[in-house]
Amino acid sequence: MHVNPMTRRQLLRSLGILGGSSMMLGAMDVWDLKGAPAGPRPQLRGTQATTRVLILGGGITGLIAGYELGKLNYDYRILEARDWAGGLTWTVKRGAQHTEMDTGERQVCDFDGENYINAGAWRIPHTDEGILGYCKELGVPLEIFTNNSDANFFYEENSDIGPLSGRRVRLREVKADLWGATTELLTKAMDQGDIDVPLSEEDQERLVQFLVRSGYLDSDDHLYRPPTSRGSDEPYDLGALLQSGFGARARSLNQETGGPAPLFQPIGGMQEIAFGFQREIGDRLAFNAEVRSIRQTENEVRVVYRDTRTGAEREEVADYVISCLPMSILKKIDVNLSPDMAEAVQGTGHASVAKMGLQMGRRFWEEDEGIFGGHLWSRSLQLGEFSYPCYDYFADKGVLLGYYGSSLQAGLNDLPVRGRVEHVLTQASKVHPQMREEFEHAYCVWWEKVQYSEGAYGRSPSEEILARLSEPDGRLYVGCAGASDDPAWLEGGVTAAWRAVEGLHARVMRG
Ligand SMILES: Cc1cc2nc3c(=O)[nH]c(=O)nc-3n(C[C@H](O)[C@H](O)[C@H](O)COP(=O)(O)OP(=O)(O)OC[C@H]3O[C@@H](n4cnc5c(N)ncnc54)[C@H](O)[C@@H]3O)c2cc1C
Missing domain, CATH: 1.20.1440.240 (de novo design (two linked rop proteins))
Known part of the structure; x- marks a missing residue:
């Protein structure tokens, strides 16, 4: 030596x-960016068939809120703008599509077979018992997520x-x-x-x-x-x-995102969790229902939404509303909040984060380099977290996470999709020269450009803002992950949904 x-x-x-x-x-x-797990699920007693609740947004928090209210027999409905459930828990597979809001650039996913990229949530720490409990209850099979490979x-x-x-x-x-x-x-x-x-x-x-x-x-x-x-x-x-x-x-315990091993992922993609809830909730989950305004009075809440297929506007009336909309959307919606709640909502922020999946014709990282999952660590390549798939090992093809980082890094936000892909291929080729030859198809999700998200996960709110968001505003409860101390994790959504349901149910039971 x-x-x-x-x-x-x-x-x-x-x-x-x-x-x-x-x-x-x-x-x-x-x-160590991870917040605390949600803790034990609240034990709620008593049923309420006559109380009407509207849940806005069919991401993980809206689905949890609905599922739990369903167990208590509430008359609830979830209004979801998209024609699919899950929000940031989006698994992009063949046929998935979206159009970027600023440029109008449209992408349609062309990955082969069951290949996928989790455009948002992708790994579940074993300590996140709230969301893992739902996986068990809903029969969503899990496998190990390889967050590190030697x-x-x-x-x-x-x-x-x-x-x-x-x-x-x-x-x-x-x-x-x-x-x-x-x-x-x-x-x-x-x-x-x-x-x-x-x-x-x-x-x-x-x-x-x-x-x-x-x-x-x-x-x-x-x-x-x-x-x-x-x-x-x-x-x-x-x-x-x-x-x-x-x-x-090279620490004795993995302290990076997600904490010590093991971490988990649903087999087939993270959105399987949303599909699990959807199976239970059934037709109480309304798709293509874009919420336009929320008006509450002393006795009721009126929500106007647009049917995105026909353009027709409809109104629903309920006793309470739980907003599980992203804070970036709630900020913009026509809603009569009290001044301090409006200020708290406006005080929230979100991360500017993007992901790119790249289908490769050959799993060269496995075949040539013996890499099975984990990441490539590089700051100078400006790829954020570049990761290898930890599902379908030894299959013919695979989808690399070519980019997971700030949407603004390396000027990528201002480039068309082709330019962003070119950046990743050029940079990643320095480590994996096989990239260009094996590259087949890319799908980019720059969350700030995605309608109905307009941002990635929320930034952790200050204590004061979180305290205000945790209390109801008249008949409106805020239940999205952005209104928790763990907004970058599904577990934050669990915390926020449980808090809203628990508070609402206690109030209803008090009469
Ligand atoms: C890149 C990325 C990586 C992540 N990684 C992880 C991870 O590894 N592990 C983890 O646990 N978490 C992770 N997260 C965080 C996790 O995805 C979120 O905390 C969680 O999905 C938030 O759920 P939500 O229901 O609060 O919000 P959302 O998922 O944003 O759901 C909001 C819903 O509201 C709907 N909506 C919007 N506007 C309207 C409207 N006008 N009318 C009706 N509906 C509307 C949307 O379509 C959406 O379905 C990640 C997130 C991102 C973006």
């Missing part, structure tokens, strides 16, 4: 060991990261070499009594044994010997690895 000019003490200090903090903690804690590549073109710039480096190499080199240093320091370890002598010996095993050290000389599973026995220089920053991904 190359010797780094740093002294051992400097290295240990740079790793935080001498400073008392744990190894490599901290820098990437920004990945074969995944890092690739940066940036001289700041040192000698590893411009090289494809595998996660397994980073893990093995970082653990190998740092445990070697630590073991040596312990062997020589260079550091005080607050353990009994016996425990210190056990600790050394642990370090030897977990760092692939030779049991006699305590030197790092790369394991065969690393792929080659030419380790990277420790200084170069530290400079690259790749080690932030």
